[in-house]
Amino acid sequence: MQTLNYTKTKQAARWFDVRRRKAGMWAYALNRITGIGLVIYLYLHLGVLSLLIRGQSSWDTFVGVARSPFVLTLDVILLAGILIHGLNGLRLAITGFGFSMGAQKALFIIVMLIGAITLLIAAIKIFTI
Protein backbone atom coordinates (compact mmCIF):
# COMPACT_ATOMS: atom_id res chain seq x y z
CA MET A 1 0.00 0.00 0.00
CA GLN A 2 1.45 3.35 -1.04
CA THR A 3 1.21 5.89 1.77
CA LEU A 4 2.40 9.43 2.46
CA ASN A 5 5.01 9.83 5.19
CA TYR A 6 6.47 13.17 6.27
CA THR A 7 10.23 13.83 6.44
CA LYS A 8 12.06 13.49 9.78
CA THR A 9 12.61 17.26 9.91
CA LYS A 10 8.88 17.92 9.55
CA GLN A 11 8.16 15.31 12.19
CA ALA A 12 10.69 16.88 14.60
CA ALA A 13 9.15 20.33 14.00
CA ARG A 14 6.04 18.98 15.77
CA TRP A 15 7.93 19.20 19.08
CA PHE A 16 7.48 22.95 18.84
CA ASP A 17 4.00 23.13 17.32
CA VAL A 18 2.08 24.66 20.22
CA ARG A 19 -0.73 26.18 18.16
CA ARG A 20 -4.07 25.68 19.97
CA ARG A 21 -2.37 23.24 22.39
CA LYS A 22 -2.63 23.24 26.19
CA ALA A 23 -0.18 24.17 28.98
CA GLY A 24 1.53 20.75 29.01
CA MET A 25 2.55 21.14 25.37
CA TRP A 26 3.86 24.66 25.98
CA ALA A 27 5.95 23.29 28.86
CA TYR A 28 7.20 20.46 26.62
CA ALA A 29 8.25 22.87 23.84
CA LEU A 30 9.85 25.32 26.27
CA ASN A 31 11.85 22.51 27.88
CA ARG A 32 13.14 21.40 24.48
CA ILE A 33 14.09 24.91 23.36
CA THR A 34 15.83 25.77 26.65
CA GLY A 35 17.51 22.35 26.73
CA ILE A 36 19.00 22.87 23.27
CA GLY A 37 19.98 26.45 24.25
CA LEU A 38 21.73 25.27 27.42
CA VAL A 39 23.73 22.64 25.52
CA ILE A 40 24.89 25.32 23.05
CA TYR A 41 25.77 27.58 25.99
CA LEU A 42 27.80 24.81 27.63
CA TYR A 43 30.09 24.62 24.58
CA LEU A 44 30.32 28.42 24.36
CA HIS A 45 31.22 28.52 28.05
CA LEU A 46 33.99 25.96 27.57
CA GLY A 47 35.27 28.00 24.61
CA VAL A 48 35.33 31.18 26.72
CA LEU A 49 37.13 29.42 29.57
CA SER A 50 39.80 28.29 27.13
CA LEU A 51 40.80 31.98 26.83
CA LEU A 52 42.57 31.48 30.17
CA ILE A 53 45.18 29.43 28.33
CA ARG A 54 46.08 32.54 26.29
CA GLY A 55 47.01 34.53 29.39
CA GLN A 56 45.70 37.32 31.58
CA SER A 57 45.36 40.01 28.94
CA SER A 58 42.96 38.02 26.73
CA TRP A 59 40.89 37.12 29.80
CA ASP A 60 40.76 40.79 30.94
CA THR A 61 39.62 41.80 27.44
CA PHE A 62 36.83 39.22 27.65
CA VAL A 63 35.74 40.44 31.11
CA GLY A 64 35.52 43.96 29.68
CA VAL A 65 33.23 42.71 26.89
CA ALA A 66 31.22 40.61 29.36
CA ARG A 67 30.23 43.76 31.25
CA SER A 68 28.67 45.38 28.18
CA PRO A 69 24.85 45.78 28.25
CA PHE A 70 24.54 43.39 25.28
CA VAL A 71 26.33 40.53 27.05
CA LEU A 72 24.49 41.28 30.31
CA THR A 73 21.23 40.93 28.36
CA LEU A 74 22.47 37.56 27.09
CA ASP A 75 23.17 36.63 30.74
CA VAL A 76 19.55 37.42 31.62
CA ILE A 77 18.35 35.27 28.68
CA LEU A 78 20.65 32.47 29.87
CA LEU A 79 19.25 32.73 33.38
CA ALA A 80 15.70 32.62 31.96
CA GLY A 81 16.61 29.37 30.17
CA ILE A 82 18.09 27.86 33.33
CA LEU A 83 15.06 28.83 35.40
CA ILE A 84 12.52 27.54 32.87
CA HIS A 85 14.38 24.26 32.35
CA GLY A 86 15.22 23.69 36.01
CA LEU A 87 11.87 24.61 37.52
CA ASN A 88 9.92 22.75 34.84
CA GLY A 89 12.24 19.81 35.48
CA LEU A 90 11.10 19.82 39.12
CA ARG A 91 7.47 19.83 37.94
CA LEU A 92 8.19 16.87 35.67
CA ALA A 93 9.95 14.99 38.48
CA ILE A 94 6.82 15.39 40.62
CA THR A 95 4.26 14.49 37.94
CA GLY A 96 6.55 11.94 36.29
CA PHE A 97 6.10 9.60 39.23
CA GLY A 98 2.37 9.93 39.35
CA PHE A 99 2.07 12.69 41.96
CA SER A 100 -0.14 15.76 41.44
CA MET A 101 -1.04 14.62 37.93
CA GLY A 102 -4.28 16.56 38.03
CA ALA A 103 -2.43 19.69 39.02
CA GLN A 104 0.21 19.63 36.28
CA LYS A 105 -1.16 22.80 34.63
CA ALA A 106 -1.34 24.65 37.95
CA LEU A 107 2.18 23.44 38.77
CA PHE A 108 3.43 24.78 35.44
CA ILE A 109 1.90 28.19 36.13
CA ILE A 110 3.30 28.23 39.70
CA VAL A 111 6.87 27.30 38.69
CA MET A 112 6.81 29.81 35.82
CA LEU A 113 5.64 32.55 38.21
CA ILE A 114 8.46 31.64 40.62
CA GLY A 115 10.85 31.73 37.67
CA ALA A 116 9.57 35.11 36.47
CA ILE A 117 9.93 36.71 39.92
CA THR A 118 13.43 35.24 40.37
CA LEU A 119 14.41 36.41 36.90
CA LEU A 120 13.16 39.93 37.56
CA ILE A 121 15.14 40.22 40.81
CA ALA A 122 18.24 38.70 39.18
CA ALA A 123 17.98 40.99 36.13
CA ILE A 124 17.86 44.07 38.38
CA LYS A 125 20.93 42.79 40.26
CA ILE A 126 22.81 41.98 37.04
CA PHE A 127 22.32 45.47 35.62
CA THR A 128 22.89 47.39 38.88
CA ILE A 129 25.86 45.67 40.52
Next chain:
Amino acid sequence: MNALTVALEIFRYKPGHPMRYDTFTVEIEETAHVIDAIDLVWARHDPTLTFRRACHHSSCGSCALRINGIERLPCITRITDVCDGKTPIRLEPLRNFPIVSDLVVDVSEFFQRMSATGMTITCEAEDYLPLTVDSFAVADVVPKMVELPENLSRFNRFEQCIECGICMSACPTMATDRKFLGPAGLAAIYQARHKTDDPVTVKHLLGLADGEHGVWRCHSAFECTEACPQAVDPAGKIMALRRELALRRLQRLFRK
Protein backbone atom coordinates in the same frame (compact mmCIF):
# COMPACT_ATOMS: atom_id res chain seq x y z
CA MET B 1 -33.52 25.84 12.48
CA ASN B 2 -31.01 28.22 10.97
CA ALA B 3 -28.75 27.19 8.14
CA LEU B 4 -25.11 28.14 8.09
CA THR B 5 -22.80 28.61 5.14
CA VAL B 6 -19.58 26.86 6.10
CA ALA B 7 -16.27 26.67 4.25
CA LEU B 8 -14.17 23.53 4.74
CA GLU B 9 -10.50 23.43 3.84
CA ILE B 10 -9.75 19.74 3.43
CA PHE B 11 -6.38 18.02 3.14
CA ARG B 12 -6.20 16.00 -0.06
CA TYR B 13 -3.75 13.29 -1.01
CA LYS B 14 -3.96 10.47 -3.49
CA PRO B 15 -1.05 8.07 -4.06
CA GLY B 16 1.10 9.29 -6.91
CA HIS B 17 -0.14 12.88 -6.64
CA PRO B 18 1.16 15.80 -4.55
CA MET B 19 -0.80 16.72 -1.41
CA ARG B 20 -2.95 19.86 -1.44
CA TYR B 21 -5.85 21.55 0.33
CA ASP B 22 -9.26 21.92 -1.36
CA THR B 23 -11.89 24.36 -0.11
CA PHE B 24 -15.60 23.49 -0.29
CA THR B 25 -18.60 25.54 0.81
CA VAL B 26 -21.71 23.82 2.15
CA GLU B 27 -25.07 24.92 3.55
CA ILE B 28 -25.76 23.11 6.80
CA GLU B 29 -27.98 23.31 9.88
CA GLU B 30 -26.32 25.11 12.77
CA THR B 31 -26.94 22.09 15.02
CA ALA B 32 -25.02 19.81 12.65
CA HIS B 33 -21.71 18.15 13.42
CA VAL B 34 -18.52 18.34 11.38
CA ILE B 35 -19.03 14.80 10.06
CA ASP B 36 -22.33 15.95 8.51
CA ALA B 37 -20.48 18.69 6.63
CA ILE B 38 -17.91 16.17 5.38
CA ASP B 39 -20.76 13.91 4.26
CA LEU B 40 -22.26 16.83 2.32
CA VAL B 41 -18.95 17.59 0.60
CA TRP B 42 -18.66 13.94 -0.41
CA ALA B 43 -22.29 13.71 -1.58
CA ARG B 44 -22.61 17.03 -3.42
CA HIS B 45 -19.14 18.23 -4.37
CA ASP B 46 -16.53 15.49 -4.59
CA PRO B 47 -17.29 11.76 -4.37
CA THR B 48 -13.55 11.03 -4.53
CA LEU B 49 -13.09 12.48 -1.02
CA THR B 50 -11.94 9.65 1.23
CA PHE B 51 -12.82 9.60 4.93
CA ARG B 52 -13.95 7.14 7.57
CA ARG B 53 -17.12 7.15 9.62
CA ALA B 54 -19.44 4.60 11.08
CA CYS B 55 -21.33 5.08 14.34
CA HIS B 56 -21.91 8.86 14.37
CA HIS B 57 -21.88 8.91 18.19
CA SER B 58 -18.26 8.54 19.36
CA SER B 59 -18.37 4.80 19.88
CA CYS B 60 -16.23 3.53 17.03
CA GLY B 61 -13.51 6.17 16.83
CA SER B 62 -13.11 5.61 13.11
CA CYS B 63 -13.78 9.21 12.03
CA ALA B 64 -10.97 10.74 14.15
CA LEU B 65 -9.10 13.55 12.42
CA ARG B 66 -7.66 16.99 13.09
CA ILE B 67 -10.05 19.92 13.08
CA ASN B 68 -8.26 23.27 12.96
CA GLY B 69 -5.06 21.47 14.00
CA ILE B 70 -6.48 19.67 17.05
CA GLU B 71 -7.42 15.99 17.17
CA ARG B 72 -11.17 15.49 17.53
CA LEU B 73 -14.04 13.22 16.64
CA PRO B 74 -16.05 15.07 13.95
CA CYS B 75 -19.14 13.01 14.84
CA ILE B 76 -19.46 14.80 18.21
CA THR B 77 -17.89 18.14 17.27
CA ARG B 78 -20.53 20.73 16.49
CA ILE B 79 -19.94 22.97 13.49
CA THR B 80 -20.60 26.03 15.63
CA ASP B 81 -17.81 25.04 18.05
CA VAL B 82 -15.12 25.14 15.38
CA CYS B 83 -16.42 27.70 12.89
CA ASP B 84 -15.69 31.37 13.51
CA GLY B 85 -17.52 32.43 10.34
CA LYS B 86 -14.40 34.04 8.88
CA THR B 87 -11.81 31.36 8.22
CA PRO B 88 -12.56 27.92 6.75
CA ILE B 89 -12.63 24.92 9.06
CA ARG B 90 -9.40 23.06 8.34
CA LEU B 91 -9.67 19.27 8.25
CA GLU B 92 -6.54 17.14 8.20
CA PRO B 93 -5.76 13.48 8.83
CA LEU B 94 -4.30 12.32 12.16
CA ARG B 95 -0.56 12.89 12.58
CA ASN B 96 2.05 10.20 13.21
CA PHE B 97 0.31 7.68 10.96
CA PRO B 98 1.05 7.01 7.26
CA ILE B 99 -1.59 8.75 5.14
CA VAL B 100 -3.46 6.38 2.83
CA SER B 101 -5.79 8.82 1.06
CA ASP B 102 -7.19 12.26 1.98
CA LEU B 103 -8.40 12.00 5.60
CA VAL B 104 -7.73 8.28 5.96
CA VAL B 105 -4.62 7.05 7.74
CA ASP B 106 -3.18 3.57 8.17
CA VAL B 107 -3.95 2.76 11.82
CA SER B 108 -2.45 -0.73 11.78
CA GLU B 109 0.49 0.46 13.96
CA PHE B 110 -2.02 1.48 16.61
CA PHE B 111 -3.55 -1.98 16.80
CA GLN B 112 -0.12 -3.63 16.81
CA ARG B 113 0.66 -1.66 19.98
CA MET B 114 -2.64 -2.56 21.58
CA SER B 115 -2.16 -6.25 20.83
CA ALA B 116 1.25 -6.20 22.58
CA THR B 117 -0.62 -6.21 25.89
CA GLY B 118 -2.69 -9.23 24.95
CA MET B 119 -5.94 -7.53 25.90
CA THR B 120 -8.20 -4.62 25.13
CA ILE B 121 -8.53 -1.81 27.63
CA THR B 122 -11.44 -2.43 29.95
CA CYS B 123 -13.10 -0.09 32.36
CA GLU B 124 -12.49 -0.39 36.08
CA ALA B 125 -15.24 2.03 36.99
CA GLU B 126 -18.15 0.24 35.32
CA ASP B 127 -20.65 -1.64 37.42
CA TYR B 128 -20.52 -5.37 36.97
CA LEU B 129 -23.88 -7.03 36.67
CA PRO B 130 -24.71 -10.72 36.90
CA LEU B 131 -27.43 -10.10 34.32
CA THR B 132 -27.60 -7.34 31.76
CA VAL B 133 -30.07 -5.95 29.27
CA ASP B 134 -29.53 -7.17 25.73
CA SER B 135 -27.99 -4.17 24.02
CA PHE B 136 -29.28 -5.33 20.63
CA ALA B 137 -32.91 -5.27 21.74
CA VAL B 138 -35.23 -3.05 19.67
CA ALA B 139 -36.45 0.06 21.48
CA ASP B 140 -40.14 -0.83 21.78
CA VAL B 141 -39.58 -4.49 22.58
CA VAL B 142 -39.39 -5.60 26.20
CA PRO B 143 -35.68 -5.79 27.04
CA LYS B 144 -34.34 -9.31 27.26
CA MET B 145 -32.07 -10.19 30.16
CA VAL B 146 -28.92 -11.94 29.08
CA GLU B 147 -27.63 -14.89 31.08
CA LEU B 148 -24.02 -14.72 32.19
CA PRO B 149 -21.99 -17.23 30.16
CA GLU B 150 -20.50 -20.08 32.19
CA ASN B 151 -16.89 -19.10 31.63
CA LEU B 152 -17.43 -15.50 32.83
CA SER B 153 -17.66 -14.50 36.48
CA ARG B 154 -19.09 -11.10 35.56
CA PHE B 155 -19.80 -8.84 32.59
CA ASN B 156 -17.17 -6.27 31.85
CA ARG B 157 -18.02 -3.54 29.42
CA PHE B 158 -15.38 -2.36 27.01
CA GLU B 159 -13.74 0.63 28.49
CA GLN B 160 -13.91 4.24 27.43
CA CYS B 161 -11.03 3.72 24.96
CA ILE B 162 -12.59 3.59 21.51
CA GLU B 163 -9.25 2.99 19.79
CA CYS B 164 -9.52 6.14 17.68
CA GLY B 165 -5.76 6.85 17.61
CA ILE B 166 -6.23 10.49 18.66
CA CYS B 167 -3.72 10.15 21.53
CA MET B 168 -1.02 8.89 19.18
CA SER B 169 -1.61 11.83 16.86
CA ALA B 170 -1.51 14.37 19.70
CA CYS B 171 1.71 12.96 21.23
CA PRO B 172 4.79 14.97 20.12
CA THR B 173 7.13 12.12 21.08
CA MET B 174 5.39 9.82 18.59
CA ALA B 175 6.50 12.20 15.86
CA THR B 176 10.14 11.21 16.21
CA ASP B 177 10.02 7.72 17.68
CA ARG B 178 7.89 5.42 15.58
CA LYS B 179 8.68 2.50 17.89
CA PHE B 180 7.37 4.32 20.97
CA LEU B 181 4.56 2.23 22.45
CA GLY B 182 2.57 5.42 22.71
CA PRO B 183 -0.20 6.61 25.03
CA ALA B 184 -2.84 4.02 24.11
CA GLY B 185 -0.39 1.11 24.13
CA LEU B 186 1.01 2.08 27.53
CA ALA B 187 -2.45 2.73 28.97
CA ALA B 188 -3.42 -0.75 27.79
CA ILE B 189 -0.33 -2.19 29.52
CA TYR B 190 -1.35 -0.39 32.72
CA GLN B 191 -4.86 -1.83 32.55
CA ALA B 192 -3.61 -5.32 31.73
CA ARG B 193 -1.11 -5.17 34.59
CA HIS B 194 -3.85 -4.23 37.06
CA LYS B 195 -6.02 -7.11 35.90
CA THR B 196 -3.53 -9.73 37.00
CA ASP B 197 -1.24 -10.74 39.84
CA ASP B 198 0.34 -13.55 37.86
CA PRO B 199 4.10 -12.88 38.30
CA VAL B 200 5.01 -14.06 34.78
CA THR B 201 2.41 -11.82 33.12
CA VAL B 202 3.28 -8.87 35.37
CA LYS B 203 6.99 -9.29 34.56
CA HIS B 204 6.21 -9.39 30.83
CA LEU B 205 3.97 -6.30 30.96
CA LEU B 206 6.33 -4.25 33.14
CA GLY B 207 9.21 -5.35 30.91
CA LEU B 208 7.36 -3.91 27.92
CA ALA B 209 6.68 -0.66 29.77
CA ASP B 210 10.29 -0.42 31.00
CA GLY B 211 11.79 -0.98 27.55
CA GLU B 212 13.65 1.49 25.37
CA HIS B 213 10.41 2.62 23.72
CA GLY B 214 8.27 2.42 26.84
CA VAL B 215 7.21 4.81 29.59
CA TRP B 216 10.57 6.59 29.87
CA ARG B 217 10.21 7.85 26.29
CA CYS B 218 7.21 9.92 27.33
CA HIS B 219 8.25 13.55 27.86
CA SER B 220 5.11 14.63 29.66
CA ALA B 221 3.37 16.92 27.19
CA PHE B 222 0.04 15.54 28.52
CA GLU B 223 -1.52 16.16 25.10
CA CYS B 224 -2.81 12.57 24.95
CA THR B 225 -4.94 13.12 28.02
CA GLU B 226 -6.03 16.55 26.80
CA ALA B 227 -7.10 15.24 23.39
CA CYS B 228 -8.67 11.92 24.42
CA PRO B 229 -12.41 12.17 23.68
CA GLN B 230 -13.22 9.44 26.23
CA ALA B 231 -11.26 10.52 29.33
CA VAL B 232 -9.01 7.44 29.32
CA ASP B 233 -6.18 9.60 30.76
CA PRO B 234 -3.25 7.81 29.08
CA ALA B 235 -0.72 10.23 30.61
CA GLY B 236 -1.96 9.34 34.11
CA LYS B 237 -1.56 5.65 33.33
CA ILE B 238 1.99 6.20 32.00
CA MET B 239 3.00 8.10 35.16
CA ALA B 240 1.48 5.38 37.36
CA LEU B 241 3.53 2.75 35.50
CA ARG B 242 6.65 4.86 36.01
CA ARG B 243 5.98 5.05 39.72
CA GLU B 244 5.58 1.29 40.00
CA LEU B 245 8.77 0.68 37.99
CA ALA B 246 10.73 3.20 40.07
CA LEU B 247 9.47 1.73 43.35
CA ARG B 248 10.39 -1.78 42.23
CA ARG B 249 13.92 -0.62 41.37
CA LEU B 250 14.27 1.11 44.73
CA GLN B 251 13.10 -2.02 46.50
CA ARG B 252 15.67 -4.11 44.59
CA LEU B 253 18.38 -1.59 45.42
CA PHE B 254 17.72 -1.72 49.17
CA ARG B 255 17.38 -5.51 49.21
CA LYS B 256 20.95 -5.73 47.93
